[in-house]
Amino acid sequence: MPILEARAVSKAYGGFLALDNVNLTVEPGEIRALIGPNGAGKSTLIDVLSGRARGHAGQVFFQDAEITPLAPWARRLKGLARSFQKTSIFPALSVRAQLELAARKAEAGGDVGETLAEFGLEGVAERPAGAIGYGDQRRLDLALALTGRPSLLLLDEPAAGLSFEESMKLAKALREMANRRGVTVLLVEHDMEVVFAIADTITVLQLGKVLAEGPPAQVRADPRVVQAYLGSAA
Amino acid sequence: MNRGAFVKGVLMALAAMALGWVASKTVASALVMTLLAQSCFYALFALGVGLLIRQNGMVSFGHAAFFGLPGYLIGIGLKQTDIPIELLIPLVVLAVTTFAFLVGLVFVRVHGIAFGMLTLAIGQAVYEASTRLRGLTGGHDGLTIKFPRELFGLPLKTFQQPHGMFLIAWCVLVIVVTLVIWLAHSRLGRLTEAIRENEERAGFLGYRTLWPRAVIFAISAATTAAGGVLFALYNAYISPETVYWTSSGSALIMAVLGGSVAPWGPVLGSMVYFFLKEALGDVTTHWLGIIGISLIVVTVSFPQGLSGLAMRLLGLGARRRHADS
Ligand SMILES: Nc1ncnc2c1ncn2[C@@H]1O[C@H](COP(=O)(O)OP(=O)(O)O)[C@@H](O)[C@H]1O
Ligand SMILES: [Mg+2]
Numbered sequence: 001m002p003i004l005e006a007r008a009v010s011k012a013y014g015g016f017l018a019l020d021n022v023n024l025t026v027e028p029g030e031i032r033a034l035i036g037p038n039g040a041g042k043s044t045l046i047d048v049l050s051g052r053a054r055g056h057a058g059q060v061f062f063q064d065a066e067i068t069p070l071a072p073w074a075r076r077l078k079g080l081a082r083s084f085q086k087t088s089i090f091p092a093l094s095v096r097a098q099l100e101l102a103a104r105k106a107e108a109g110g111d112v113g114e115t116l117a118e119f120g121l122e123g124v125a126e127r128p129a130g131a132i133g134y135g136d137q138r139r140l141d142l143a144l145a146l147t148g149r150p151s152l153l154l155l156d157e158p159a160a161g162l163s164f165e166e167s168m169k170l171a172k173a174l175r176e177m178a179n180r181r182g183v184t185v186l187l188v189e190h191d192m193e194v195v196f197a198i199a200d201t202i203t204v205l206q207l208g209k210v211l212a213e214g215p216p217a218q219v220r221a222d223p224r225v226v227q228a229y230l231g232s233a234a
Numbered sequence: 235m236n237r238g239a240f241v242k243g244v245l246m247a248l249a250a251m252a253l254g255w256v257a258s259k260t261v262a263s264a265l266v267m268t269l270l271a272q273s274c275f276y277a278l279f280a281l282g283v284g285l286l287i288r289q290n291g292m293v294s295f296g297h298a299a300f301f302g303l304p305g306y307l308i309g310i311g312l313k314q315t316d317i318p319i320e321l322l323i324p325l326v327v328l329a330v331t332t333f334a335f336l337v338g339l340v341f342v343r344v345h346g347i348a349f350g351m352l353t354l355a356i357g358q359a360v361y362e363a364s365t366r367l368r369g370l371t372g373g374h375d376g377l378t379i380k381f382p383r384e385l386f387g388l389p390l391k392t393f394q395q396p397h398g399m400f401l402i403a404w405c406v407l408v409i410v411v412t413l414v415i416w417l418a419h420s421r422l423g424r425l426t427e428a429i430r431e432n433e434e435r436a437g438f439l440g441y442r443t444l445w446p447r448a449v450i451f452a453i454s455a456a457t458t459a460a461g462g463v464l465f466a467l468y469n470a471y472i473s474p475e476t477v478y479w480t481s482s483g484s485a486l487i488m489a490v491l492g493g494s495v496a497p498w499g500p501v502l503g504s505m506v507y508f509f510l511k512e513a514l515g516d517v518t519t520h521w522l523g524i525i526g527i528s529l530i531v532v533t534v535s536f537p538q539g540l541s542g543l544a545m546r547l548l549g550l551g552a553r554r555r556h557a558d559s
Binding site for chain 2: 050052073076077081082084089090091092093098101102104144145148
């Protein structure tokens with residue numbers, strides 16, 4: 001059974017249809033990449049799945065239960081976590097304090113210590129998050145989503161603003177962490193190299209519709225994808 | 235909070251109370267003691283206002299309601315019922331706190347000016363009630379509170395002499411400050427600070443963001459109400475002036491003057507306010523203008539208030555609240 005399912009999801013902003021009858025199923029344990037040109041509706045889909053976008057058509061299921069009416073906090077308690085394309089942290093709180101909040105348990109060390117180490121944030125743990133470097137803030141945003149042992153991670157361009165090498169490094173670390181923690185990942189990423197390096201399955205969105213879906217090799221060979229998305233780059 | 239910090243907090247509180255006891259024995263001047271006692275009442279008032287700024291990032295223009303309501307409720311309660319004063323006081327504080335929580339559930343949904351206006355409205359509603367419900371409140375003449383001769387095993391006059399009241403108010407203040415510092419480091423304190431910083435992300439970490447802020451609003455009102463109870467005990471009188479919006483404004487000035495980085499900032503602010511007012515009041519009738527100017531100087535030069543400045547001077551390294559980058 002799929003861990004996450006979107007059925008016939010449509011979302012309009014004013015008269016503009018950002019998502020047009022999207023169906024998506026994500027299997028437990030996989031790393032799914034969501035790709036597509038700018039404005040394709042990737043962030044909007046993450047918003048619908050995480051409960052940030054309200055007033056959409058269609059239904060969302062998580063671990064076989066419908067979660068469409070649930071607020072973000074309730075989805076998070078069920079094990080569905082997300083990160084943000086535009087860094088979303090708590091600037092005045094220390095890195096450690098906010099990870100402790102994310103862990104939802106008072107115990108020091110444990111999950112928090114592990115996360116600090118995994119994301120290379122030990123050196124800045126006691127500093128206010130607003131005062132650390134951009135790269136650290138990006139990783140903190142990701143760490144906030146991963147702390148507290150969620151079963152599904154929705155990651156909206158976690159490598160936004162990072163160089164190609166940094167993105168590649170982050171992607172590999174992500175893959176390793178996902179495997180070890182047994183967490184399912186739905187990842188938005190614009191860099192195809194990065195996507196092909198870590199994704200099990202790729203879903204291509206274009207103009208709010210699913211254009212293609214399948215294993216990386218198949219998607220890469222799909223002439224519609226090549227034309228619509230890779231065409232401009234190739 | 236760990237054991238060490240707990241023991242340290244209790245020891246510091248006991249030391250502060252001992253200091254108050256020494257002060258009440260050595261300072262003979264009734265005027266200084268009156269000023270100190272009054273600054274304690276208003277310190278509690280301002281502490282409530284500052285707590286709301288610090289934890290929720292919300293500025294109240296109506297806390298005078300929570301400061302004045304205890305006096306009115308105690309006065310009316312003593313007149314209309316047979317409830318013993320030892321029970322009446324906790325009941326009144328509980329009633330004000332519950333009222334604030336319910337109001338808070340609605341108010342904390344909005345931010346900034348809108349929140350300020352809602353608090354102003356509640357403050358003015360209480361003021362209007364205090365002037366109109368003449369049968370209960372005495373209208374503009376105010377209400378004399380008829381306390382029994384003995385409360386909590388102490389003679390009433392202990393509560394109404396500067397030296398006695400200062401010591402009582404000081405001990406209450408020390409206990410409340412200790413609790414406020416503890417709150418700031420507690421889970422609720424951390425959570426509300428996070429919500430203040432980034433409400434949306436707090437939601438995505440699995441936290442409901444409405445009720446923690448309403449709880450803070452209630453705690454803030456309870457803190458202010460504690461000052462109001464002492465104020466009522468000392469004066470045995472309450473009038474609409476106490477719940478007027480300028481009264482909220484004074485407490486806000488004290489809170490901003492003291493700063494909200496350190497939880498105890500408003501206490502410093504109220505002490506400075508009262509002694510400045512007394513010192514300047516002798517020289518000039520324009521003391522309020524001078525306080526206004528000092529407030530501008532402080533907020534522009536030291537946005538973290540006098541407590542932030544004091545911590546910097548003492549090398550305690552006031553935690554930076556905003557990004558360097
Ligand atoms: N809050 C919004 N209001 C109006 N239009 C929006 C809003 N958010 C996104 N859009 C529009 O919806 C489309 C999809 O946006 P988005 O999901 O952010 O795309 P992607 O993440 O794939 O780049 C874009 O055309 C964008 O301009
Ligand atoms: Mg996007």
